[in-house]
Amino acid sequence: MTLTGFVAKNAARNKRRSLLTVLSIAFSLLLLTFMMTIWRTFYLDQGTPESATRLITRHRVSLTFFLPGYYREKIRSIPGVVSVVPMTWFGGLYKDNRPENFFAQFATDPVEYLKVASDKTVPPDQAEAWLRDRAGAMVDVELAKRYGWKVGDRITLQGTIFPVNPELTIRAIYTMERPNRALYFHATYLEEAVPWFKGAAGFFFTHAASPDKVAPVSQAIDDMFHNSPQPTKTESEHAFQLGFIAMLGNVKAFILSICAAVVFAILLVSANTMAMSIRERTREVALLKTLGFTRKNVLSLFVGEAVVLSLFGGLLGILGAFGLIHAVTRSPASIGIPGGLKVTLPTMFVALAVAALVGFLSASLPAYKAARTNIVEGLRHVG
């Protein structure tokens, strides 16, 4: 019998224990993968190539202050700017004010918006229909799915920031790589309904010619309005999103501490099991040694068994993470969780590496002890 076969046989010996250990490791790694995926989406992901060329300009004081609409043409005059479009956070309610029914709504200029947001795919006829209808809206496909909306459906939003309840017709449904569950409608609709908002914009969305133009353009925009009554703050789209995440609180420490707790917990669990199963086999170890197995052989037998079990748990956990993320992104309760969470290959590798490491570490001490036991004492052992 080969060493591998021996390890496999041993792992399957106490089926119930192995199963429980694998399951317990699987659930921990499921959580670890989930947290790592959130981490990656928040901090490591640079977004799509399109988003690397986009900038967001807002009022220096805060996003809750409006900027004058004429800033748009001034920004456009800066070299390196391809297009610029005004956007306003509408913040309205749909149906009721339950948090599950909250989604992002923006008032914008559809013509130029579609140019800037080139990562959104819209069927040309639908885009055309949206451009033509002033009371038309464009919605994310995931959002449409959630409420069962189809092109041509009419919906009413209830304004909270603006004293208007827009009655919109869905004209276009867009898809993008990572769904953002948002709705877009004509800014002119809002400007006509709310006199004091005429000629204003919440923030500007600018498309730069290339990623290396982003820094100089944002500097140029802020310099241009530096001494005006409405100074601006311009950041890359990615930095802007990170700012929102930072507002949620100390998310980094939060995720890290959960991950640490999880890893430590699985280490305990699997060390526990390994200690149990190795103690049971004290006599066997002695027997193996009398047969001529070296300490190293014995050690690698046990460590191998632990690693196999952990890796198995890790694989199950990753599979589970796929399911969990699928469920979470579709759950209506998942407000504040970004869309487009995806378990990537590197995340999977890290999870498996953690699993293998945990298996290795947990078996090392008990296996070392077992490998060192005196043969005579081992044979005498009752257990």
Next chain:
Amino acid sequence: MAIPVSYNIRNLKLRKGLTLMTALGIALTVTTAIFLMALLTGLKRAFVTSGDPLNVLVLRKGSEAELSGGFAAESLQTLRNLPGVAKDSHGDPTVSGEWVVVIVLPRKDGTGEVNVTVRGMMQTGLELRPRVKLVQGRWFTPGQREVVVSESIHKRFAQANVGDDMQFGKGPWQVVGIFDAGGSAYESEIWGDVNQMASDFDRQGGFSSAYLRATDPVAAEALKNRVSDDQRLKLDGMLETEYYAKQTRSGAPIKFVGLVVAVIMAIGSCFAAMNTMYAAVAYRAREIATLRVIGFSRPSILTSFMLESLLLALLGALVGIVLMLPFNGMTTGTSNAITFSEVVFSLRMTPGVVGAAIAFALIMGLFGGMAPAWHAARQNILNALRD
């Protein structure tokens, strides 16, 4: 006859290493759960304690928060003359027209920028909030570029000591005092004179909200309805307590992630506990058989092992609670889903949270112990004795 609990305790003691490791595994799960619960409790408390039942908050109709939109100054006159409004120390109606804006301030420790609420209020605004106490310096003077900051702003941001100048709006504002808001949502605010604020942020001629203080809770309810029903005003009245209760939904993302994390960790720990208990049962097969022979019934064996599993979980819960103690009272902040500004709150391990954590651990123990205990009770006596 029941098997005495001391039997289980001795057994747990006998296999110290195993017991401790399993308990520690459960403890980590419990710690995570307590941490999340304490976070949510603190957040909820920040909102619930903010409102004063005598205060009526008035907003433009349809507006959800003090930030969104405003109304003309003339409406305030109407509000001042409404019946049921309490008189302040000068004999005037206790009504404060206010402007709330959100500004961005960099954190002291350099971990990014935070949205902070700045509230401009009339002098009566201070009388409307009797629970807020000045701890250092003095209150702001109307007509001056002076602000008072909450203790948490003082601690967390640079330039927020008495005598410092804060830069926002159109220039420097002198910090003249620090107040203690007792853990309420005001804990995250900067207060100053409403007229000065409005001119700094180009928002003269109106207010974003108004606060009326009623003479008693019944009058507050009546005042609220009177404001909302008045067709000329186009305003909404609500009790301040109701307003803040609605904002607790800011905790929704934490709650959601917390629930997912706690449940998954609990399932993992259940399996671990099950493993330990199965091992305990296997280890003591002969012992169990002996107990049966002496005359202990199957149900009493079942109860005994269940009890042992629950004891194990309880030990885990206690360790978990102890591990969590140093975090109790830690201050942190999150973003308010309605106002987009930061809410500061402390982690609170209330008796309720501790109770829930123990219950949580016991549930893990229950599920982890059920199958092994069942297995122990159903064991064949003869086979076990012969083994």
